Amino acid sequence: MAEVLVPIGPQHPALKEPVSFRVWADGEVIVRLEMDVSYNHRGIEKGAEQRDFHRTLPLLERICGICSHSHTTVFAKGIEALMQVEAPPRARAIRTVVAELERVHSHLLWLGVAAHEVGFNTLFMWTWRDREAVQDVLEALTGNRVNYGINAVGGVRRDWPPDLVSTALDRVAPLGDRVRLYADMVAREKTMLARFTGVGKLTREQVLAYGAVGPTARASGVDYDVRRDDPYLDYARLPWKVITDDHGDVLGRTLVRVGELHESLNMIQVLLRDLPPGEIRAKVPRTAPPGEFLSRYEAPRGELVHFLRTNGTDRAERVDVRTPTMANWTSVAMALRGRWLADIPVIVAAIDPCLSCTSRVSLADPEGRDRGGMTWDELREHGIRFYAEGRHER
Template identity: 45%
Template sequence: MSVETDFLRIQGSVAPWVSGSRTAENRLDMDTSAERLVPAVTALRSLSWGYLSAITGFDSGTAAPSDGHIELLYHFCNGPAVATFRVKVPREDPSVPSIGPLVPSAVMYERELAETMGVKVAGLPKKRQFLSDDWPENVYPLRKDFTMESAAATREVGPAVGSEEAPGTFIIPIGPQHPALKEPGHFELAVDGEIVTHADIRLGYVHRGIEKGAEDRSWVHNIYLMERICGICSHIHATAYVLGVESLSGVAVPPRAQTVRTIFCEMERIHSHLLWLGVAAHQAGFDTLFMYSWRDRETIMDLLEELSGNRVNYSVNLLGGVKYDIDGKAADSVRRGLDFLERRTTHYLKIVTTDESFLRRTRGVGAITFDQANLLGTIGPTARASGVSRDLRVEAPYMAYRDFPVRPVLDSRCDLEARFVVRINELFESYRLIREMLDHMPAGELAVPAPRKVPEGEVISRVEAPRGELFYYIRSTGGVKPDRVKVRTPSLCNWAAVLSVAVGHKLADIPMIMVGIDPCFSCNDRSITLRRRGSAESWSWEDLRAYGISYYAGGGA
């Protein structure tokens, strides 16, 4: 079904709750209000159309605190189409109802809005999710009247660990600092014996304020700021940003530059998937595979260094093009590297599908059914391993993917093994794509000049990062700096699915399930918290052992 007929269908069914709507290329904007939001979203959900991709908030006010509005944008996506509900709330009393009961994955985004924008969303947990615990009350960094002085104060912090609800349950906290966690994240797993009964997550330990920082930097500076959001998928962040800015300024990037960008995107995907393969194997206790896959990953890292001059932040993008060409000699070494990697990848595919002890950790474990994946808004390889074909390279081709179509990689087995198979098969697809692009590289310029001021307007830029759809919302007021840059990274979408799938699994399977969506996670700690009659105490391993001995000596009273 075409995007236009889809939009007509949506406009028809939400009409009673929408005061005005506009369509532009692949976008449908619908104005609604805080009171009408829930029925409008219900009407959209009843069509079973798309998934909630992001909620953007921006402050249209000036520095005067009582002035202006906060505008909330609920973006629903389906393939190339984006349908947006726009809700304007007064800055003095910005409150909206939660759409969490209709769209479970919305809660994560609503909490982000509440903490960074100060939007009062009814029915959200009080605990913080994104900002640090000692961040002052009623100070909202993404508002325009925010000042650094207002953030200087701190607030009193209560006990860090322990959930508010369900007293009497045994909660195993993991993180935020942990020798095996690659990134700081805090998980609370309520267990009944070995079985997980509830899972919760606390993020934001490395909150760097990049979205706010972007408002204070020029369009050029921001390329490099965005590149530093993630050390693994640095190029795709910069690419999503420059694609958005170029479309706002109406700059036509030469085809050769687009192809070079795409080649880097695919090389980055290879490096990211090989890295994940190693990390996931490590979590399963299969360190041999971890070592070999990381050794082979060096091939692609060396190639990236040869092409761009850097192994991690390639800094290939410019507004209007790219810095580096991929010419004959470099292309040949890429081809040689890919030949080697293809042989190794065939070997790894055989291992993850035949190694008996490894299969016991993956086959039938952590299944996210097709319906769950759809409902919870999973994206990327995690969704594709559940048979949900969400891949922007296929559904909404951008850059050189228009000329070099991607064949979707799907698996309908839904379990961890499927996630391994999907990612490894995507590697083969990337090898094929890069070879094809190198063989048919369009001739021409590498860059065209781009204006320093970007015309007023807003744009949504979506690209397929190694972990799934990466969503950028960029808004310009016509100046030398952006007014708002909203970034929704793929991992945030997939947490909802993981937390709900974790319930009912054995504790020992949790690390594998967590790592299945491609964050980093491990599960072993030396200090646990015991909650009894509402008090929280931290116990060392020795204390716990002594407690256990005396507990059983007393007959388990």
């Protein structure tokens, strides 16, 4: 059969944000693909150079609608380090709680999306219903459901009275049982297992070579988690462990995320039961001395990096954002080749792509001749190997 071009995106039911895959398929098997990860440019990096630190924070919050707290926290912690101030313990605890709640709602969202991509709408509805509960807690605690606006340079903007904290605890507690139910469903539902097992397989070596991060990397046995490797906020004093898995496929990524849900829920409860007293915001100078700081953060999707440069004024000289999705694209492109057309949605969804993060500095690239920044020959070679594997698995 002749190769046909299947355009997936920029508008497609499988995609929640604009990205374009131009997929050449031989019948149902992907032969090669080109990727275009743009369409969402808002010029945020340029904008961040033109505002003072306090006005940059709300701007960065709008990089992403899911991991909004990640972007403000990683920036605030970098600027605080450059200013040589430290957020008070209570502020750090509050930031950690919001960060973990964000991870819970992001992973629940992901679980639903992954189920929806393989047509399992029941799980999709169930997880999103529980995600509502998390968002209600976030709204009660911060005042907002999406862009929480809790962070400030030097601390947080809102203190939590004890009754609010106990209400939040009551609402978070039942979620553990729900997550256990989903873990059970993922492990036992045959049709879902059939769609997740062996799909989007990446070995440990491939993950490292392609620079994948977060649950995508940890599902292939790569033991990187910034929360432990470069501890920030309260992670060093909290009881938790890094979840890894050695399946290396979509099932592995699911198991890692479900495991992280348990860890996060546990951390939230430990923190909320024993919030440190005291101030919530340190006094910070207006300007930051010249310097540079590589601020790393474990966002729900993986390692988020802001490379910050200050020049002695009240504005950053450079905020260079590397989002987890940006790091994961190369691995996606490699995992897709030689797979079935039907696997595209679930493999792409498995890295939990956040396109508005990735293309915050992007406009459009309809040509997109290069796929994943690899050479033709390399791609061809990988393609042949993956193709052979795909054939073999049939």
